Amino acid sequence: MQYYDTGKFGIIFVLLMVAFILLNIKRAKGEKGLFIRRIPGLNAIDEAIGRATEMGKPVLMVPGIGDETQIGVTAQALTIFAYITRTAIRFGTPIRLCCANATTYALAQEIIRDVYQTEGMMDRMEVESVQFISDRQFAFAAGVSGLIHRERTAATFFLGAFYAESLIFAETANSIGAIQVAGSTQNTQTPFFIAACDYVLIADEFYAASAYLSREPVLVGSLVGQDWSKLLIMALIFVGFLANSVQRTQEIDEKRTADGRWIADEAHKRKASETFLHTLFNPAAKVRGVKVEKTFASLDAYVQERKQELGAQADPVPGGEDEIREQKGQWFRWEVVEDELTRPIEDFVVIAPDGSVLVTQEWRGRRQRPETEMPPAGEGGEAV
């Protein structure tokens, strides 16, 4: 398999990052004391819970409104909430965890119940500890805002996937003087949280939180693996910057075609699409079929000789016009029978000014099911 100029480099890059993460998880299990820098937002968690304990008010946690496709974000938020819950119940502080998604609710209830159980305080788990509010965005926003006002929550944690409701939560909690720690994976909501909350986890600090709080080797190792991946990305950006800076100043007399070939052209400064790194990540369009070189004296000769060669029963059907390797031509579709099944074969036919025929490309389709059978399911079911 050719990886350069086919777009497969992206897959190799992802696999490399996966390897970094797994390798560091293995390393972390063997080593102790890998360093994680201080994250103020996470240090504030204990302070916020302490304040709620002093005031005798509940701690509110909201894991965002992410759906099943964002379960990773929600699971991360719930992992942090498990830590918050453990700390809160040790001080006898009630918790309120509001969910906007039934799946999140089921998951949250299991996790929080498990925390109460391991702490031996099942009797302190209340009906309202974990609750489903609504799966409609603003109904959920109204429900949570109402809860903040009614229960006068002293500490609020908004961690997860938030959208337009983020500021409603943050400003409502601010209006009652609650300490707020927030973090969202949505770029558009982070500024709102920064403006309205006391502490904000920005970007991957949100993902680093569980490692920071628990110091579990798997999580710490994973975090170090992420840092290695970041170094790789940074190195690639630097190499890209250098390579492009040099290449973009070069004057070349060729251009890159859509199918990845370099052909002669007027002298020009190398374009961004003609740089090495661009070709590494952007696959060239594949030409249909395989390259062949067959010449025939005329179109009639092509039909007769090819019919004999393929063992086809009928003449070819002329198809769409196309341009391949700077040659204009037309596809001709044949149907041959193999093991009682038909197989389409198409030739790209270029007719020269003298009437001779050149076949430059041949496409062999798959054998076809008889028409009486129904087509298969799946997204590949559309016509060619």
Next chain:
Amino acid sequence: MNLFAQAVPPPPSFWNAPHGSNELWLRIGIAFSLGLGLIVAFLFLPTKARKPIVATATFLAGGFWVLYYLWPTPEARGPRDIPEGFFEGVGFWISDAVPIVAGFANIINAFIIGLGIYSLIRVNIHRIKRGQKDWMFSALLIASLITMVVFGYWDWNMKKNDPTVVENWTFVQLTSDLLFDGMFQVMESAMFSIIAFFILSAAYRAFRIRSIEATILLAAALVVMLSLMGALVHWWDGQVSTMAGWESDHFANNFRLSEMANWISANLRTPGIRAIEFGVGLGALAMGLRLWLSLERGGINR
């Protein structure tokens, strides 16, 4: 009622069988027995024994999507194509399985939504019983829930049985419309509109000059906000152009409002957002990997 009625006849694949055939019933029976067996097994197995089952199911489900991403996709697949060779065969199988496997999540969600409604009713009835503060809102919520379900289902059922109802509304359609479009949607819009006022109060606090960072934020925000005010931009840029003597390559042109705002956007905002996206993407990758391989146990097993 025909529970297996489908708008489009299911095409034959590994996941299906011809409509109404014995093979279909056999497959349904096997799937049902397997599902029931799993539920019973989960009920009676000790907690420790459940974990490997969950881990295996997670690995298989995640493995399917990893395979879908990494396995070569069959090119230009026609509706009647027969796969050629092992690689194409697996590729075809994966493509056929995608809608089926994606449907698994919908089935699980259908079960879970019931749990959500149960929680909602339990919490609010508990509040009403205890006569907690603002218990009447809980009563209103339960009443609204029942009313919406009753009228929603009634309306759907009438429209299904009598298509002329769509043209000639009855009391049911009027009430259903009043509840949904007339009340629910309007209240949602009202909640959304509150954000405008919250933005103002949050911005006021954020832009107060308390530190160097807040001052930089204020300056950058001011330039970007002013650059969106047409009349002001016209006046300011005109002054700058006059100062530059209307020379297009004069240094002073860098201080046109639109230029400054574009510079902030292209050189400060975009790289910042990209950096955050890299971090979030890597975090998601690591999290997904830990979930897939059942290494992520911090919240559940401690």
